[in-house]
Amino acid sequence: MFFGLRKYPTPVLKPLAPFIAGSIVVYYGVSKIQDAAVATEPHKSSPQNPYISQVNNKH
Numbered sequence: 429m430f431f432g433l434r435k436y437p438t439p440v441l442k443p444l445a446p447f448i449a450g451s452i453v454v455y456y457g458v459s460k461i462q463d464a465a466v467a468t469e470p471h472k473s474s475p476q477n478p479y480i481s482q483v484n485n486k487h
Contacts, residue, residue, distance in 0.1 A: 465471065466479045477483065 466477055467483050471477050472480075472483050474480070
């Protein structure tokens with residue numbers, strides 16, 4: 429017993445697995461959309477683009 433708390437076999441990972449998988453898929457998708465968006469022609473040469481050095485090195 430640790431500070432009056434008992435150990436119960438509470439399932440945590442199994443019920444949350446779909447949400448974890450979904451968040452990974454959404455994170456990957458948003459990352460790919462962002463990479464595609466900053467590499468478009470209007471934003472490629474903009475001085476406000478924080479990824480300008482990465483975009484220019486890809487092509």
